[in-house]
Amino acid sequence: xATANEIWRDFNVDGVPSSGPYDxxxxxxxxxGMQRVGSTSVxxxxxLTQAQYNALGTKDANTLYIIxx
Numbered sequence: 001x002a003t004a005n006e007i008w009r010d011f012n013v014d015g016v017p018s019s020g021p022y023d024x025x026x027x028x029x030x031x032x033g034m035q036r037v038g039s040t041s042v043x044x045x046x047x048l049t050q051a052q053y054n055a056l057g058t059k060d061a062n063t064l065y066i067i068x069x
Contacts, residue, residue: 001035002028 006014007028013019044064047053053067 002032004032007032 007024009022011017011019012022046066048069050067
């Protein structure tokens with residue numbers, strides 16, 4: 001698995017500006033992203049207050065909770 005630094009390097013030959021700019025392969029970007037996200041779906045819940053968030057009880061690890069006020 002390629003690292004982010006390898007995928008998004010600046011030059012065709014890493015660290016050699018005279019080799020020209022590197023255009024990352026889209027398949028490597030997708031593979032890298034799927035390793036980070038996986039196939040798990042993530043949901044988002046927006047609550048207006050801390051009290052509403054606290055009232056939820058058990059929190060789901062795959063949910064992003066946002067408290068606005």
